[in-house]
Amino acid sequence: MATRRLTRSQQLQQTILYPLDWLEERSGLVGGVKYFLFRKVPGDINWFQTLGSAALTAFLVQALTGVILAMYYKPDPTIDPVTHLPVAYQSVTHITNDVFAGWLVRGMHRWGASVFIILMFLHMGRVFLFGAYKYPRELNWIIGVLILASGLGEGFTGYLLPWDQTAYWATVVGININGTAPFLGPFLAQFLQGGTYINADTLPRFYSIHMLLIPGALFALIGLHLYLVVRLGVTSPPWSKEAAGTGPLEPPSQNGRSGLVSPRARRRGR
Amino acid sequence: MQPPDEHPHVPGPSLWPVGVAIGIVVLLVGLIVSWYIAGIGALMAVVFGFLWVRDLTAGTALVHAPEVPPESPTGPALPAPAGGPAMPPAAPEERYPRAKFLELSTLGLGGVIGGIVTVPAVGFMVIPPFLKQGQKDHDLGPLSDYPQGKYVVATFTADASQGDVSRRTAYVRYNGQQNGLPSFTIISNHCAHLGCPVQPNGPLDPKGTKQFADVTLIPTVSIAGFGCPCHGGQYDTEGNRIAGPPVRALDRYSFSIRNGHLFLGRPFSVSHVDGSGATAVIHKWTQSFPGEPVNGIESWLYPVQPPH
């Protein structure tokens, strides 16, 4: 035990470390976060590899703005007897025109959706061209495709919510497209619609799917996706000369199979 | 640092503190409700408190927690298998090990619990869209509102309790009398491709608009057919497809005449119509969603329609 007084910076350090140590001893969370932050990644990774976290940022923007919008939006297609406008439509115009910064949050949510989808496609293209879906990352690719499908589903269900002409008719067509699936198509379409035609129950149904069902799936899938990225590691770009995993030079095509033949010899005796 | 305690000095199990706690609660409740109850609570707290203190000071006979003798009706416990956590293996002479019974009942009860929770909830989600579909006949106004041979664009609210979300448009044409009865052609305005609102190919006559309850009637001057703005489907004046991706003719409504008024009935799907006007032969099928062929080989893809 030190007997001299601690310096100010040491005191500060102890003050910060004390609650972290308390938390770590009781939960192990701090260690987990440290592992995530300070894990090693290849030194030659590329800017293209930021597309995944960019998509995550866009998703988080959507989640946050979505939760806030839900405080003002009313999923009710019936007509308000006073204004003769559907209540849902009215709540959207109210958000856009009257609520402080409502236009901003709604605009961010609407355009965040487009940005999220674009980034997902770009990220998918990057992973494909880098060959980062190959062993042992196949499961991660599958989860990613499921995230893409869920994201598009969010776009489809969310589009109905403003309950204007564009929203209504695009949804009619989308539901009927689902209806053309063989055998179960008509049942799927009627389930989505909540009846034979779009009725007063359709909008709350879509709202529930958009707010709860698909986001729940998305959070779970994205969590799994990130866990696998941390566990399996990030790949180097395929053109990288210092690529991790290329190993010592192998003789080319000994038995006709093409493996990871290094383009040039690396340091001997590695 | 003190050496770790091998035998921490803890009192044995006892119910007296519980009695004290209950007594205190009863006392506090009694202060609000009635003095008798407060008295009973005080008495309970004191009596149990006395017993508890007597227990604590009963000497060092309870320094060690009493040893629980091993209960193994099957004999001495087997060593745990090497490796990670796993189900304990059964002893050799057991036919139906306790572990197995516990496993099966846990899974079984878990399944029952899952079923109790999810089956009604999922039923609530999935079943209502298929029940009580179909609407009552709708009054579209007096027969005199329908000039012969011209289509009228009729917009109405199919279900007043649902309100405007159930608004629909039908193209109605009075064909004159057939066998002594009025004949109408009533065509739905949902395209048979994917449900977009089909438009009349011809000018409307807004000056002749009539209103009856929730029904708005706008006559057309003359139309040469119907066209769909989404993907270019075209239909003739009987609703037959003449161009584009629609897979069948436009749906129609059945109708009835009561007290000189036209009543709109149930809709049905049409594969094609031969002839025109009052003498048209309409090939009817059960109402299907847009995009589903009703005859021909492709109709085998949709063998069952949900209740409409």
Place this chain on the structure above:
Amino acid sequence: MPSDRLVERRRVFQQYKEDVKDRGKPFYPYAMFHDTVMSLVVVTVILGLAIIWKYTTPGNHHTTAAGWLGKLYDKPADPGTINFVPRPDWYFYFLFYLLRIFKWPHSVILGTIGIPTIALVLLLAIPFLDVRAERRLLRRPVAIVASILVVLSMGVLTYKGATAKEALGTELLAKVPSWAKKQGFSNNPTAIAGARLFAESGCLNCHTYLGTGGHNLGAPNLSAEGAKNKGIAFQISHLKCPACVNSGSPMPSFAGLGQANLTKLATFLEASKGGK
């Protein structure tokens, strides 16, 4: 007994893990810095788009008119409408246009369910279709060709979906003055009335005229119909019974419009000399 390929893969992956441990850099702050910069770009773009959407909407930013980025909201949903042109959100335009390509009714299911489902299944199956360990782009010709084709086709389909126009009556009526100017019949009220009838009667669902309209059933372009000098009487008799004049013509009869309206239409057609 694990196969040679599996043993090789595992060895390479082990090698990768060791290489990263030896020579890799910690995620924080090196890689995380890149991620943070990119995230800032993303958030700024979303913010910018939201601001542009609102503040370029005309009419004090409150109306259903369209600004640079489209409308803030349309009119309220009307299930009984007869003059609305449905469109999905822009990222579904490629699917939307696919549905316009598959015009043959028996092929509809290919466009709605068939192709998208096949595409999704292929996408899911990629790691199992491509089991080579090769990641260098120049040695993956199939991957490169496939990605170029996919990007190109989705781009083209999205663009065509965005520019697909329908011959909607109300939109076409607005074009009548410009037609009159181009064809030179602005001072002919009969021709103008005929032009309005032409716009409302769905003619442009099949015919094309001065750059608008659809191409259906082999209907000819009518921009220079008047230059053929067929005469008003011919036009009227054709409109009354197209198949009588042009045997086999799928064009329906417009006799129901009445002689007065048909004369107006015929005048308009004869005045359409081809535009300047």
